[in-house]
Amino acid sequence: MNILVFVESDEGKIKKSSQEAVAFGAAMGGTVTAIALGSIESAELENLGRFGATKVLHASDDRLSQGVIKAYTSVIAQAMEKIGADVLVLANSSLGNPVSAHISVKLDASLVSNVTELPDTSGGAFTVKRSIYTGKAFANVTLGKDKKILAIKKNAIDIKETDGKATVEKFDATLSDADFNVKITKTDKAEGDVLLPEAEIVVSGGRGMKGPENWNIIEDLAKALGAATGCSKPVSDMDWRPHHEHVGQTGVKVSPQLYVAVGISGAIQHLAGVNSSKYIVVINKDPEAPFFKAADYGVVGDAFEVVPKLTEAIKATK
Amino acid sequence: MKILVCITHVPDTTSRIAFTDNNTKFDTNGVQFIIGPYDDYALARAVELKEAQGGSVTVLNVGGAETEPTIRKALAIGADDAIRVNADPVDSLFVARQIAAVAEGKGYDLILMGRESIDFNGGMVHGMVGEILGIPALSPVMQLDVDGGKAKIAREIEGGKEYLELDMPFVAGCQEPIAEWKIPNMRGIMSARTKPLEVVEPASDEKGTQLKGFELPPPKGEIKMFEPDQVEELVKALKNEAKVL
Numbered sequence: 255m256n257i258l259v260f261v262e263s264d265e266g267k268i269k270k271s272s273q274e275a276v277a278f279g280a281a282m283g284g285t286v287t288a289i290a291l292g293s294i295e296s297a298e299l300e301n302l303g304r305f306g307a308t309k310v311l312h313a314s315d316d317r318l319s320q321g322v323i324k325a326y327t328s329v330i331a332q333a334m335e336k337i338g339a340d341v342l343v344l345a346n347s348s349l350g351n352p353v354s355a356h357i358s359v360k361l362d363a364s365l366v367s368n369v370t371e372l373p374d375t376s377g378g379a380f381t382v383k384r385s386i387y388t389g390k391a392f393a394n395v396t397l398g399k400d401k402k403i404l405a406i407k408k409n410a411i412d413i414k415e416t417d418g419k420a421t422v423e424k425f426d427a428t429l430s431d432a433d434f435n436v437k438i439t440k441t442d443k444a445e446g447d448v449l450l451p452e453a454e455i456v457v458s459g460g461r462g463m464k465g466p467e468n469w470n471i472i473e474d475l476a477k478a479l480g481a482a483t484g485c486s487k488p489v490s491d492m493d494w495r496p497h498h499e500h501v502g503q504t505g506v507k508v509s510p511q512l513y514v515a516v517g518i519s520g521a522i523q524h525l526a527g528v529n530s531s532k533y534i535v536v537i538n539k540d541p542e543a544p545f546f547k548a549a550d551y552g553v554v555g556d557a558f559e560v561v562p563k564l565t566e567a568i569k570a571t572k
Numbered sequence: 573m574k575i576l577v578c579i580t581h582v583p584d585t586t587s588r589i590a591f592t593d594n595n596t597k598f599d600t601n602g603v604q605f606i607i608g609p610y611d612d613y614a615l616a617r618a619v620e621l622k623e624a625q626g627g628s629v630t631v632l633n634v635g636g637a638e639t640e641p642t643i644r645k646a647l648a649i650g651a652d653d654a655i656r657v658n659a660d661p662v663d664s665l666f667v668a669r670q671i672a673a674v675a676e677g678k679g680y681d682l683i684l685m686g687r688e689s690i691d692f693n694g695g696m697v698h699g700m701v702g703e704i705l706g707i708p709a710l711s712p713v714m715q716l717d718v719d720g721g722k723a724k725i726a727r728e729i730e731g732g733k734e735y736l737e738l739d740m741p742f743v744a745g746c747q748e749p750i751a752e753w754k755i756p757n758m759r760g761i762m763s764a765r766t767k768p769l770e771v772v773e774p775a776s777d778e779k780g781t782q783l784k785g786f787e788l789p790p791p792k793g794e795i796k797m798f799e800p801d802q803v804e805e806l807v808k809a810l811k812n813e814a815k816v817l
């Protein structure tokens with residue numbers, strides 16, 4: 255099997271979710287080639303060998319430093335054809351999703367997103383498990399076309415690093431002006447923070463935090479844990495926190511190792527965004543809060559008292 | 573301006589998810605169906621644009637006859653007419669093919685969808701339709717303004733937003749805060765009964781995937797509770813038991 259993996263970078267570093275995509279491709283068996291676009295240092299690209307890539311194609315055209323969907327579609331489709339890829343693997347993301355949808359039509363491939371497990375290829379079929387109903391269930395689907403595209407959900411695989419090193423090869427794709435006819439005029443991005451969809455640990459606050467002025471309590475705990483911060487929908491609706499931190503059915507779906515919910519009641523729409531977390535800790539003053547039913551560990555108590563103590567206890571173990 | 577809004581007919585966000593027929597069918601027992609929440613944002617923005625600049629809003633659903641009350645609700649919210657492609661929406665590519673066939677050659681300036689359906693969560697239909705029709709597809713769109721033949725949009729990316737400018741026509745997968753959800757009023761509900769709802773047969777039978785069956789996640793284990801003065805114990809459990817620290 256010939257597998258191409260599209261890897262994304264953030265501030266010059268390959269994203270964790272893309273490392274997972276490479277590891278996923280490697281675990282499927284077969285030869286894994288990665289494709290990276292824009293300016294990324296070659297050491298960072300060689301490093302993809304640690305996750306199972308033998309070769310990295312690098313399309314370094316300056317114009318690709320912005321994630322332009324059409325241009326990315328064009329380059330990745332050309333890379334697939336060049337190496338004769340049977341399968342394209344990538345991480346679910348705001349760039350990976352549209353790009354994979356376009357490529358699936360362009361190259362006549364079967365596409366499945368939100369893949370949570372390695373494919374089952376026994377008996378000649380190619381079946382994958384995907385998350386549906388916003389994490390409340392799974393579907394097993396068979397991909398019927400010769401070419402296949404898998405957009406994988408975070409934590410679909412445990413990464414095992416080796417000391418491999420990938421060879422980096424320049425990839426000159428043909429690009430036309432029409433590939434850039436949608437202009438990105440500006441990007442606003444929180445820099446330096448742990449990105450919420452990528453985070454291994456997430457600390458979220460809800461309306462129980464009373465106001466934005468109390469968010470230092472959440473941030474201190476997040477810092478002690480090396481976590482990203484999230485929030486419930488009303489919190490972002492009231493502008494206490496930016497919209498991209500809002501977790502749930504209508505917001506970001508997270509799948510961290512640990513999700514800490516502070517002052518969040520646990521409405522079903524919030525749970526829909528966190529139900530693929532490995533462990534959930536709930537801190538709430540109301541013992542009847544529905545979130546406790548979905549949690550692994552709980553503390554009934556006042557967030558303003560419990561959270562600073564928890565932060566100190568975590569710092570003490572480091 | 574001519575706008576096409578593609579809506580899903582999906583279980584209410586509070587629904588209990590269960591399956592029947594040996595885990596091959598969704599159990600609709602006691603389930604309330606709604607317009608997909610993201611599609612509802614797309615519809616609200618479409619109606620706002622029509623009210624401000626004139627034009628028409630057509631809603632489209634790929635689904636069986638059971639989706640008609642949901643389509644009527646979209647008409648009550650302010651769409652002018654509706655099309656139902658009479659087929660089970662079994663796969664993203666299948667749905668995309670139907671939407672593209674309906675839109676082809678009709679001169680829609682905008683095709684608005686939701687960021688994702690809340691049953692299938694593919695997040696893929698918009699990109700597929702864009703590629704089939706040879707027009708851009710952007711998602712998730714949080715802001716959409718049009719002026720003449722041009723549009724300015726804001727798209728959510730991990731950790732922030734991206735602002736784009738492009739020519740119409742294009743496809744957009746919408747999410748909040750693009751508009752406020754609209755609640756149908758009495759006049760809307762009355763007029764929706766007589767607005768045209770055309771039923772067409774599927775234009776293509778092409779699918780990318782085949783469903784084998786559904787599964788529910790394993791039940792959660794017992795929760796471990798700690799007193800507010802036992803946070804050290806909690807940290808120990810996270811470290812030694814869950815091994816996440």
Ligand SMILES: Cc1cc2nc3c(=O)[nH]c(=O)nc-3n(C[C@H](O)[C@H](O)[C@H](O)COP(=O)(O)OP(=O)(O)OC[C@H]3O[C@@H](n4cnc5c(N)ncnc54)[C@H](O)[C@@H]3O)c2cc1C
Pocket residue numbers: 459460461462463485486487488489500501502503504505516517518519520521522523524527537538539540543555556557558585609
């Ligand atoms: C279609 C739809 C989509 C939605 N999508 C989302 C979504 O994506 N994400 C989302 O979050 N919501 C979503 N919602 C809203 C959801 O239904 C809830 O209203 C929301 O999650 C509640 O937020 P909350 O838990 O912060 O607030 P509340 O429900 O008000 O809960 C606050 C909690 O804080 C606790 N508390 C108060 N003071 C303290 C204290 N001092 N210490 C500790 N605990 C304290 C209270 O006991 C309470 O449990 C959606 C709703 C709909 C209808």
Ligand SMILES: Nc1ncnc2c1ncn2[C@@H]1O[C@H](COP(=O)(O)O)[C@@H](O)[C@H]1O
Pocket residue numbers: 578579580581608610611632633634635661664667684685686687688689690692693694695696697698745
């Ligand atoms: N059966 C359908 N009928 C009409 N539109 C649909 C249908 N399924 C999906 N869509 C549209 O495509 C968007 C993305 O769906 P999905 O790719 O399934 O997440 C939805 O928000 C709808 O706007």
